[in-house]
Amino acid sequence: MDKKQVEHMNQRLCIGIQKLTQDWENILNDLGLWFEEIEYSSKLLTQYSLLILNEAPNSAEIPLLNNYLIEGGALLELKDVHAFTNKEETRTTFKKTVIDRSQSEAFHHIPFLDLYCSIDLHQRSKIFNGMVYFEKNKHGVLGFLGVDLPKVLRSTQYKRKRFYAGDMRSPDEIVSAVSKHELLEVFRATIAHLHYERELPFNTKWTSPTEKPIFCFRIDSDFGDKTSLKNLYDLCSKHDIKATWFLHVEAHENWLDVFQSYENQEIALHGYKHGTSNSSVKTYCNIKKGNELLESSKFRSGGYCAPYGIWNNSLKKALSDFDFKYTSEFTFKYDGFPITSSAADNRLQIPIHPICTGSLNRCHYDKDQMSRYFNQVIENKTSRFEPILFYHHPMQSGIDVIEQIFKEINKKGFKNLTFSEYADFWIKRKKNTFEAYYDGITMEINSNNSQIFQASTDHQGFHLLQAEADQFDLNTIPRNEYRSRDLPSYKKIEEMHTTDLRLLKTSLWDWKNRIRL
Numbered sequence: 001m002d003k004k005q006v007e008h009m010n011q012r013l014c015i016g017i018q019k020l021t022q023d024w025e026n027i028l029n030d031l032g033l034w035f036e037e038i039e040y041s042s043k044l045l046t047q048y049s050l051l052i053l054n055e056a057p058n059s060a061e062i063p064l065l066n067n068y069l070i071e072g073g074a075l076l077e078l079k080d081v082h083a084f085t086n087k088e089e090t091r092t093t094f095k096k097t098v099i100d101r102s103q104s105e106a107f108h109h110i111p112f113l114d115l116y117c118s119i120d121l122h123q124r125s126k127i128f129n130g131m132v133y134f135e136k137n138k139h140g141v142l143g144f145l146g147v148d149l150p151k152v153l154r155s156t157q158y159k160r161k162r163f164y165a166g167d168m169r170s171p172d173e174i175v176s177a178v179s180k181h182e183l184l185e186v187f188r189a190t191i192a193h194l195h196y197e198r199e200l201p202f203n204t205k206w207t208s209p210t211e212k213p214i215f216c217f218r219i220d221s222d223f224g225d226k227t228s229l230k231n232l233y234d235l236c237s238k239h240d241i242k243a244t245w246f247l248h249v250e251a252h253e254n255w256l257d258v259f260q261s262y263e264n265q266e267i268a269l270h271g272y273k274h275g276t277s278n279s280s281v282k283t284y285c286n287i288k289k290g291n292e293l294l295e296s297s298k299f300r301s302g303g304y305c306a307p308y309g310i311w312n313n314s315l316k317k318a319l320s321d322f323d324f325k326y327t328s329e330f331t332f333k334y335d336g337f338p339i340t341s342s343a344a345d346n347r348l349q350i351p352i353h354p355i356c357t358g359s360l361n362r363c364h365y366d367k368d369q370m371s372r373y374f375n376q377v378i379e380n381k382t383s384r385f386e387p388i389l390f391y392h393h394p395m396q397s398g399i400d401v402i403e404q405i406f407k408e409i410n411k412k413g414f415k416n417l418t419f420s421e422y423a424d425f426w427i428k429r430k431k432n433t434f435e436a437y438y439d440g441i442t443m444e445i446n447s448n449n450s451q452i453f454q455a456s457t458d459h460q461g462f463h464l465l466q467a468e469a470d471q472f473d474l475n476t477i478p479r480n481e482y483r484s485r486d487l488p489s490y491k492k493i494e495e496m497h498t499t500d501l502r503l504l505k506t507s508l509w510d511w512k513n514r515i516r517l
Helices: 003-008 022-030 061-070 149-153 180-197 226-238 249-261 280-296 313-319 357-362 367-383 399-412 419-431 490-496 501-513
Strands: 015-017 035-037 050-053 074-078 090-099 112-122 132-137 140-145 158-162 172-176 202-205 214-220 243-247 266-269 339-341 347-349 388-392 434-438 442-456 461-473 479-481
Touching: 015 022, 022 149, 022 180, 022 339, 050 061, 050 180, 061 074, 061 140, 074 180, 090 490, 112 149, 112 180, 132 180, 140 180, 149 180, 158 501, 172 357, 172 501, 180 202, 214 419, 226 249, 226 399, 243 249, 249 280, 266 280, 266 419, 280 313, 347 419, 357 367, 367 388, 367 399, 388 399
Parallel strands: 015 035, 015 050, 050 074, 074 140, 214 243, 214 388, 243 266
Antiparallel strands: 090 112, 132 140, 158 172, 202 442, 339 347, 434 442, 442 461, 461 479
């Protein structure tokens, strides 16, 4: 047995956290990690691959943490926690957007973050203006992430934002003010990096039921007539695409039985009227009436998405009386993976890419430009093995663009799921437990369920492992490589964040034409 194996003997690949709150349990579960609250009576170095200080340790715990670093451990301190990070080298400031100018390989795929909150910045770091910082400490490594992650992820603030479109005009949509997917990706990359500094693999549950990433297609049926809806259904059938149809029930009230003939499709709720309100009573009544009409037509809706994608406190309160297993509002979160949040009553949110053909039509895109835009999104997401979730409205133009999307998705072999199937997978994934160990060469994974795991030793790629109770030598397992993405320049990022007259006029027009309940 060589020296490296001796050093890592019986190393648990478990993350310890100072205080395991409901918010932190949601975050770590959605990331697919093995975690627990720190047990200070145990041998910290072999018990935990990483320790997260989300709360200040007490005087008895400080020496134990100090010894953990001396022995070679990895420690991450978060905003307002300065047990080991020099507070004199940090400052607190409000930031709308932070840009990564560091060229760090850990974050090169995340050019900027929209935060709209107070964060701590480290003066010796360029990573996102100093929000992220690493340093060698004793024989271990200390990381710093100057953001209150649960608080920012709970944000329900939204605004109109532009989305990168290469050399074409940037389309815009009203979405979550916070870049929640990118922020979670920064956190994931940070804790992965701290594992690599310890020469440990970083192990999580995989994000799809198969080795291929997921594709979901959402149809918001807003005011659609029989012909426009039938055309979309025929297109889905032609390309073997299972879609989720969020029905604006009032528009189809007299012919809901038509949807009974839609094979291999999911029927979900978009409300009775296509309207929004700050009144929880009006919102509740709108959901209740739509849901009752669907049930009377023999549809059992597992999910809901709000008209205009608007999440607010009245919707949160109204939804508490319904048992939808998921909702989907891009003013709460757009792009990336599902998220569970206490701000949404710990109900699953399934985010989508918020730009549709209607958004592109406002920017006067022709069909070729629309196809170019969606192909760029597909390529960028494929490069990072992220899910692709698009949506469409039947009364908008661009059905031939949608067909091109379906062809590209089928060519790449994505795993096509309905939103309900995706929610079922994600909920099951969260419930599945596992343990992972490392001896310097071999990983051992013990799982309560046959599932796929993702293991990585650097930021360039990862291995997929099918496991119940197995041992793996990562050197003998095929590796998936990340590819470079088409990302905006610093100048383009500044342009995208400039509020001009056109953006203001679009926001005003959108607000004036929004239907109120």
